[in-house]
Amino acid sequence: MIHIQLFGSLSVQHAMPDGNINPLTLTTKVGDILAFLSLFRGRYFSRDELVSEIWEDNYGKEVSQGAFNTTLWRLRKKIEKKYYRAGELFRRDCRGFLCFRKEADVYLDIEEFKRKACQSTTNRVDKLTQTQVNSLCESVELYSADILGNFTAEWALREREKIRRVYFNVLRKLIEYYRFQKDYRSSIRYAQLILDNEPLREDVHRELMELYELSGQRAMALRQFEECRNLLRKELAIPPMRQTMQLYHQIAEHALHPEHKLKTESDELPIETFNVLEQLPPELTDQFPVDTVGPSTDSSPGKLINQARKHIALADERLRKTIKHFNK
Structure with a gap:
């Protein structure tokens, strides 16, 4: 064969x-x-x-x-x-x-990928069978790299993008499925695979922040925010979206008050505040960079609370500078 x-x-x-x-x-x-x-x-x-x-x-x-x-x-x-x-x-x-x-009688890897990937991506995650989940996982393993990576013809570029979309749909389905199953480690793994290919996907950065928080890795959630913020500033010269800032403040607040459940939608800060942040020029936001949270293994309550306080203090200082800037 x-x-x-x-x-x-x-x-x-x-x-x-x-x-x-x-x-x-x-x-x-x-x-x-x-x-x-x-x-x-x-x-x-x-x-x-x-x-x-x-x-x-x-x-x-x-x-x-x-x-x-x-x-x-x-x-x-x-x-x-x-x-x-x-x-x-x-x-x-x-x-x-x-x-x-x-x-x-030919084995074609892309046909095997499509067969495994497309049979269950439209199903709700609570309706997926283990066989369907296994097929989705196997399709991810088949996707070792973009198809025909050394081809530059228009037809190859078109088909490459189509297969990439199928791949990302599979990853999204697996993220949702494992989150539903509370297997956050697996969900995190598939979210990271999306960012490996599309690092500027802010929605996936938010997903990872939530997954880290849900799995008890609060420092990693804050670190993910820093990675997202730094990438957006470096590549696009823009700040994070309002939803991302909102989630960041929720996680930092949760570090101070662990008894408060993390919300998916929060009104702790006025929407106008985030609109101002989105309009802030890069040269102003750069005056108050948020320190990157290192991969410390110290996850004691005192350590996390101190980190959260530092992040909140820096964010508040940035907001005060923003208000002063727009009141000139």
């Missing part, structure tokens, strides 16, 4: 009956055609469509019929004629359109 891997870079292998794996080396043009047909397996394409989508960006519009046929012949010789019967892997219809057959 032929194994085609699209996650990461294109890789083609022949899995022999004795379990040995034989890597297959393809030329760039042959690899381009195979990668494209693998992504759209089961669909028929005309020669003009294939040339336009696959070759035009890299090789220009002047690709002769002979050059195309030669590349296709090399693909069939390298894979189909060696390991399959004629027409078993690729088929032409009466119009001359080409298709990578769905029925062909």
